[in-house]
Amino acid sequence: xxxLEQSPQFLSIQEGENLTVYCNSSSVxxxxxxxxxxxxxxxxxxxxVVTGGEVKKLKRLTFQFGDARKDSxxxxxxxxxGDTGLYLCAGDPGSQGNLxxxxxxxxxxxx
Amino acid sequence: DVKVTxxxxxxVKRTGEKVFLECVQDMDHENMFWxxxxxxxxxxxxxxxxxxxxxxKGDIPEGYSVSREKKERFSLILESASTNQTSMYLCASxxxxxxxxxxxxxxxxxxxxxxxx
Numbered sequence: 001x002x003x004l005e006q007s008p009q010f011l012s013i014q015e016g017e018n019l020t021v022y023c024n025s026s027s028v029x030x031x032x033x034x035x036x037x038x039x040x041x042x043x044x045x046x047x048x049v050v051t052g053g054e055v056k057k058l059k060r061l062t063f064q065f066g067d068a069r070k071d072s073x074x075x076x077x078x079x080x081x082g083d084t085g086l087y088l089c090a091g092d093p094g095s096q097g098n099l100x101x102x103x104x105x106x107x108x109x110x111x
Numbered sequence: 112d113v114k115v116t117x118x119x120x121x122x123v124k125r126t127g128e129k130v131f132l133e134c135v136q137d138m139d140h141e142n143m144f145w146x147x148x149x150x151x152x153x154x155x156x157x158x159x160x161x162x163x164x165x166x167x168k169g170d171i172p173e174g175y176s177v178s179r180e181k182k183e184r185f186s187l188i189l190e191s192a193s194t195n196q197t198s199m200y201l202c203a204s205x206x207x208x209x210x211x212x213x214x215x216x217x218x219x220x221x222x223x224x225x226x227x228x
Binding site for chain 2: 009035041042043044048050092099101104
């Protein structure tokens, strides 16, 4: 069974701090996605990384895919209260349709 | 924009009732999924479908069934609701893997918060 271990599970920081969320597996993925979910809503796709070693930036968010395509990280610079939410990583094993989801990191950014 | 809608945002039912959760997507996606989301357990796949009238069990199908009579609609049925089915239910869709730049992203509905008393 393929698993994606996401850490930390909870993160509470002050506005302006930096943070990194990790997503690790022993399995290789053809791509990896990051989603953000606000309370009471469904997850929304932030980014997809495809190539080993790839780095993508979305404003203050930086996403990296590991060289071996087994792990990924999300780094947020100068966090703001609007970044608060549940961050989910999801790996595509390459088979038809199904994604493997991490359990999520619940981020709280206090003003 | 892809839109996935779910029939109810909040639902309260009694133990033993039959419950229907409806999901509709408007982007002609072939694949549709039902998940439940519980604190500490993450997203768990209940059932999925790759085509009309086709269904496959996910990781936790017990106590649930599904129906896909039309491409755009995927229904989740709780035959006899129990308190341990109190949860957030999320529907998602994705297109079939045929495009060079398709990376199997899923598009989620807003969720249905189901409480079984």
